[in-house]
Amino acid sequence: MPRWHNALAAASFVLVVLAAFRLWPHEPLSAALPSSTALYDDQGKLLRLTLSADDKYRLWVPLADMPAALVDGVLLHEDAWFRWHPGFNPVSLARGAFVTYVQGGNRQGGSTITMQLARLKYRLNTRTPAGKAEQVARAFWLELRYSKNEILEAYLNSAPYGRNVEGVAAASLVYFGKAPDRLSxxxxxxxxxxxxxxxxxxxxxxxxxxxxxxxxxxxxxRLYARWRDAHGADAANDALFRLPLALKHPSELPFAAPHAIDQIVRENRMAGGEAPRIDTTLDLALQRTLERQLREAVKRLGERGVGNAAAMLVDTRDLGIKAMVGSADYFNAGIAGQVNGTAAKRSPGSTLKPFIYALGIDQGVLHPRTVLRDVPSSFGPFTPENYDGRFLGPVTATDALVRSRNIPAVWVASQLASPDLYDFLKSAGVARMASQAHYGLALVLGGGEVTMQELATLYAMLANRGVLKPLRLRADAPRAAGVRLLSEEASFMTLDMLRQNPRPDEATTATPARLPIYWKTGTSWGFRDAWTAGSFGPYVLVVWLGNFDGAGNPALIGVEAAAPLFFRIADAILAQDRTLAEPAWTVPAHVKRVEVCLASGDLPNAWCPQRGMTWFIPGKSPIRVSDVHRPVAIDTRTGLAACAPYDPATTRTEVYEFWPSDLARVFAQAGIPRRKPPAQGDCGELVAGDGQAPRITSPVRGAAYTLRGAHADERVAFNVTVDAGVRQVYWFVDDAYVGAAAPGETLFWQAQTPGRHVARAVDDRGRGDARELRIVAVD
Structure with a gap:
């Protein structure tokens, strides 16, 4: 057989063996090296470079994304024959051995790039001849299994750069603060x-x-001189090399938005991801604005025992979190600064009240000018009180919301059907809630717990006209279509109510905010948490002040502690970006403006003296004609109500306000004069229309009363609210007459036998109300 046949056969065999090694399944070289993660804000600014699982700064970048100048420079400096040798260079090895062992000069290894990769990958000791021989064998093995580009890519991503920095991508960020593709x-x-x-x-x-x-x-x-020989001289490059150049210290690596970045990294690892780059929705400038304002707020309030704060800012247009500050100082162990306060469950105080009113609007319970009762009230066993211990009497729904009155809010919540507040919060994704029975109506006043992130989601839903969407921290997070939890009409009307909440510093603010601000405060029971949440322009902002240990502090009042911080942040953001504008609001098609009587919130009758406008949803909002103002014919001789037929010579008509007895009592307690309607003469007929029927307030609906022994002295209090023209109320139990009482007076009844009974109150106009009560025998 001719010799060339033998050579061809040998070459073919070598190619087949080489192909077998290359095609045999094996893991990529990147698999053995865990990666760091570089996280950037929405403007491409580095926020943090995390450590890899083996505590290295290392980022794997494909060879195609490496700058050509860097790749060529490495090849020129390290291994000019890289593309041609089989993993080792015999000439370089011989020269290195001669200089090291014969001449006794500085140690030279003669290593190629492949050999250096073998040393790094297999952790070889190459200072001995045996170690060097193993390095050569390992290098040859790598060349058999991987292509030149794969080997070069692996070396560039694992080359040592001092301390715990490995690879050109991490080194570029650490020493020059930029990605490799931006290197000069x-x-x-x-x-x-x-x-x-x-x-x-x-x-x-x-x-x-x-x-x-x-x-x-x-x-x-020296390398640049070789570069000029290989690429030609360039005066511009020569000028660049004459400029000073300094390396950053690794301690200068940014460590921004730590709570947000910790959350992203934790969620990424839980999902099994190890992305070398994550772009976030954060804005570093806004993040620093919030951090600065929180530090100053805690410094101001520190002498009053307020030690911590948290805040977050959300862009309602894409639900991206622009800033997240989980504590006033991440590095302060004394306040548990590394705890992310935005993810902690805390009582929201009154910050949930806007959603109660929105649900009430949606379910036809009220409109913004519906007049609610801020009077002593019981709701089953629950008897809420107002923060200031006072009662305002009749108050519009808007005033009740912005002044954070508890009694009206609980009443609205008690009227909700499906969904009620509990179902609404569950649908909105509020996690780890106890059973509905556990909270009862106390949920309205902050009896449950939410996180700041959940609260921000709710307020963003309100700003987005009732459509709930999840918050986003990563730029690549999908933008969900969302689910509607409130109608567009209810969301619009609720925001309009919040817009009328005057800012706490309004009297001292020379220049009010150039955009409307929709906001609500909250103070938790025991003064543990002070909140303010709201929206302005495209943003939702939530702030919290308190202490992570849950210690109560009288300084932790939402309107006094959190609201000033909220407005300082809002003002700073609006001053920082003059281009911010109010979203394009349009009045929903099904919302109308109607005239109402201001005293009652109902449609005005002919005698209503003061009228105003309110938003109204035809077919949904409650509608009836006001009966607070009623005409009464007065007998000029007696001053009493005249009896029909009326003699024009001895009668005149006057309009009186007919307030229910509970509201009349609040007016009297507050020292607000109200002219009482005149007493009715002996006419035996109604004076002015039917008025309002009695409303039993005690016995409490759903409550059980105890009977202890045969001679028990426990008594049940009977109370009722009646129309202003009523002078006497008659009480019955199971149709048996019990007694009579004047409006505002309490009648006591003692049960004789256990069981279920029906109490009924009838006023002197024949109008009545009934309530079932349960008597339980106790030994």
Whole structure:
């Protein structure tokens, strides 16, 4: 057989073997190296470079994304014959052995890029001849299994850059604060020469504040000379190399938005991800604004025992979180600063009240000018009180919301059908809630717990006209279509109610905010949490002040502590970005403006003296004609109500306000004069229309009363609210007459036998109300 046949057969065999090694399944070289993650804000600014699982700063970047200048510089400096040798260079090895062992000069290894990768990958000791031989064998093995580009990519991503920095991508961020594709030629060649002696060159350089150390500068300039020989001279590049160049210290790596970044990294690891780059929705400038304002607020309130704060800002247009500050100082262990307060469950106080009113609007319970009762009230066993211990009497729904009155809010919640507040919060994704029976109506006043992130989601839903969407921290998070929890009409009307809430510093603010602000405060029971949540322009802002240990503090009042911080942040953001504008609001098609009587919130009758306008949903909002103002014919001789037929010579008509007895009592207690309707003469007929029927307030609906022994002295209090024209109320139990009482007086009844009974109150106009009560025998 001719010799060339033998050579061809041998070559074919080698190619087949090589192909077998290359095609045999094996893991990529990147698999053995855990990666760091570089996280950026929405403007491409680095927020943090995390440590990898083995505590290295290392980012894997594909060779195609490496700058050509850096790749060429590394090849020129490290291994000019890389593309041609089989993993080792016999000439370089021989020269290195001769210099090291024969001449006794500085140690030279003669290593190729493949050999250096083998040393790094297999953790070899190559200072001995045996170690060097293993390195050569390992390098040859790598060349059999991987392509030249794969090997070069792996080396560039694992080359040592001092301390715990590995790979050109991480080194570029650490030492120059930029991604590799943005490196200048001097910077790229500087990185190319560092791995040859990273410890000495970086120690020398980082100690020199004025530029590169002498050794590193000389090595870089020698490489540039070879670069000019290979690529030709360029005056612009020569000028660049004459400019000073300094490396950043690794301690200068940014550590911004720590709570938000911790949350992203934790969620990424739980999902099994190890992305080398994550773009976030955060805005570093806004983040710093919130951090600065929180630090100043805690400094101001520190002498009053307020030690911590948290806040977050959400863009309602895409639900991206623009800023998240989980504590006043992340590095302060004394306040548990690394705890993310935005993810902690806390009582929201009254910040949930807007959603109660929105649900009430949706279910036809009220409209913004519906007049509600702020009077002593019981709701089953629950008897709420107002924060200030006072009662205002009749108050519009808007005033009740912005003045955070508890009694009206609980009444509205008690009228909700499906969904009620509990079902609404469950649908909105509020997690880890106890049973509905556990909260009862106390949920209205902050009896449950939510996180700041959940609260921000709710307020963003309100700003987005009732459509709930999840918050986003990662730019690649999908933008959900959302689910509607409130009607557009109810959301619009509720926001309009919140807009009328005057800011706490209104009297001292020279220039009010140029955009309307929709906001609500909250104070938890025991003064543990002070909240303010709201929206302005495209943003939702939520702030919290308190202490992570839950200690109560009288200074933690929403309107006094949290609201000033909320407005300082809002004002700072509006001043920072003059382009911010109010979203394009349009009045929903089904919302109308109607005239109502201001005293009652109902449609005005002919005698209503003061009228105003309110938003109204035809077919849904409650509608009836006001009967507070009624005409009464007065007998001029007696001053009493005249009896029909009326003699024009001895009668005149006057309009009186007919307030229910509970409201009349509040007016009297507050010292607000109200002219009482005149007493009715002996006419035996109604004076002015039918008026309002009695409304039993005690016995409490759903409550059980105890009977202890045969001679028990426990008595049940009977109370009722009646129309202003009523002078007497008659009480019956199971149709048996019990007694009579004047309006506002309490009648006591003692049960004789256990069981269910029906109490009935009838006024002197024949109008009545009934209530079932249960008597339980107790030994």
């Amino acid at each position: 030629l001097p910077e790229a060649l500087t990185l190319a020469v560092i791995p040859q002696d990273p410890t000495r060159r970086l120690r020398e350089t980082l100690a020199d504040d004025d530029g590169l150390g002498a050794g590193l500068a000389a090595a870089r300039d």
